[in-house]
Amino acid sequence: MKWALAALFLAGVVLVVAGLPLGQPLPDRAARFGGGLRVLPMTFSHSSHFGKPCAACHHEFADRTIGPPCMTCHVTDHRVAPLLETQFHDLCQSCHLDESAAGRPSGPTRRCIACHLDDQAF
Amino acid sequence: MLLAGLILAVAALADPWRAGGAFWDFGNAIGFVALAGLIFQMIPAPRGPPRPHERLGYWVLGVTLLHAFWFLAGDAAARFYLLPGGPLHMWLGLAAVLLLAGLSILARMPDRLRLHPSYRHFRKLHRHLALACLAAALLHVLLSGFYLPHGWQGAGLVALALICAFGRLRPQVAAVPAYLMAGGATVALFVLIREVAL
Numbered sequence: 335m336k337w338a339l340a341a342l343f344l345a346g347v348v349l350v351v352a353g354l355p356l357g358q359p360l361p362d363r364a365a366r367f368g369g370g371l372r373v374l375p376m377t378f379s380h381s382s383h384f385g386k387p388c389a390a391c392h393h394e395f396a397d398r399t400i401g402p403p404c405m406t407c408h409v410t411d412h413r414v415a416p417l418l419e420t421q422f423h424d425l426c427q428s429c430h431l432d433e434s435a436a437g438r439p440s441g442p443t444r445r446c447i448a449c450h451l452d453d454q455a456f
Numbered sequence: 457m458l459l460a461g462l463i464l465a466v467a468a469l470a471d472p473w474r475a476g477g478a479f480w481d482f483g484n485a486i487g488f489v490a491l492a493g494l495i496f497q498m499i500p501a502p503r504g505p506p507r508p509h510e511r512l513g514y515w516v517l518g519v520t521l522l523h524a525f526w527f528l529a530g531d532a533a534a535r536f537y538l539l540p541g542g543p544l545h546m547w548l549g550l551a552a553v554l555l556l557a558g559l560s561i562l563a564r565m566p567d568r569l570r571l572h573p574s575y576r577h578f579r580k581l582h583r584h585l586a587l588a589c590l591a592a593a594l595l596h597v598l599l600s601g602f603y604l605p606h607g608w609q610g611a612g613l614v615a616l617a618l619i620c621a622f623g624r625l626r627p628q629v630a631a632v633p634a635y636l637m638a639g640g641a642t643v644a645l646f647v648l649i650r651e652v653a654l
Contacts, residue, residue: 336561342521343557349528350535358532374533435473444476444602446533 361450368402369409373418376405377453382441391425458499459630460638462616463492467642469612470603475650479530484603485646487523489639490516491593494556496635498590498621499628503575508629510563515632517560519639520553545599548592555589590617 353360363372389395394404401407408418426449433440442448467488475481493516501509527534537546562571563582572578594617597603598610619625 335564336567339557339561342525346524346528349525350538353532353535354529360532361536363536374536431474434475442477443474444480445531446536447531448477450533 358447359451361447361452367405367409369406369415371409371415371418373409374450375452376422377449377451379453386429390429458628459492459496459634462496462620463489463635463638463642465616466492466495466613467646469609469616470646471605471609472649474603474605476602478647478651481647481650482643483523483526483530485643486519486526487597488603488646489642490520490523491597492642493519493635493639494586494590494593495617495620496628496630498586498617499625501629502627508631511632512630512635513560513563515635517556520556524549524553543599545596545601548599549596552589552592552596555585555592559585559589587621590621 361375363374365371366373366375392404394400399407408414408421414421427443430440430443434443467485470488476484493512497509497513497516528538537543538550559582562568562585563578568578572581594614597613604610604613
């Protein structure tokens, strides 16, 4: 039994380090969005969010901090870059969860790979 | 009966309005069944053959491993949570799996006798390791904060675990088929409530 568990543990380490080589795209952590921070890719479609208030995400419309594309600030500004994951998970997931709880089409609420895919049109 | 009720009670604490998609809900339902099995195993078991506590322990370990590999194999981005920089609750989950594996290996004959000639000494160490494993598993669930976002849900789960671990409950034994049947029904309910009823 201990050898079977050791083999499983090894398989788990391989899966964590290399990812599953079959059947699905493998996202990678890399410098993206014009910054040096190594982050996962993100997919987002404006068209599927049609009807939502723009300022729900685009705080720069309200606080008049117009500048580079939104993600560039979030990966280069030392005040917010460390919060990138928390802020975006909270922002996207909370809205998706509210929609899901209301029984409306919600988009992903939990599955990591549903959002962390390359999206050239971000 | 107690085991079946415990599995249902643990799963029922999770917020039914929170759905993560069928894939995610299924994987986490398995995790809740594993946690319920672990909590049940904390109730002192009578000694002697045919060692139902030991047999159930292997199944709890198997269900726990299924929970872990389900996500690693089915979601290519989940692995980043077990790489450096991953959140604390995932490291605690990994610690719980490793402790559970250690509990099973170290309690297995004849290795157990080689390591612990004294049953009393073995039982004490086994109990302490199990408490550490339970604490890590509970923190893994509570800190991930998805299915149990409210304080009362977490408190309910911790209370259940404490009652089973330290309450003066009669020593319990449970058959593996009861665990698998109650667990299977709970997984089905957990997923259907979120994916179909909504």
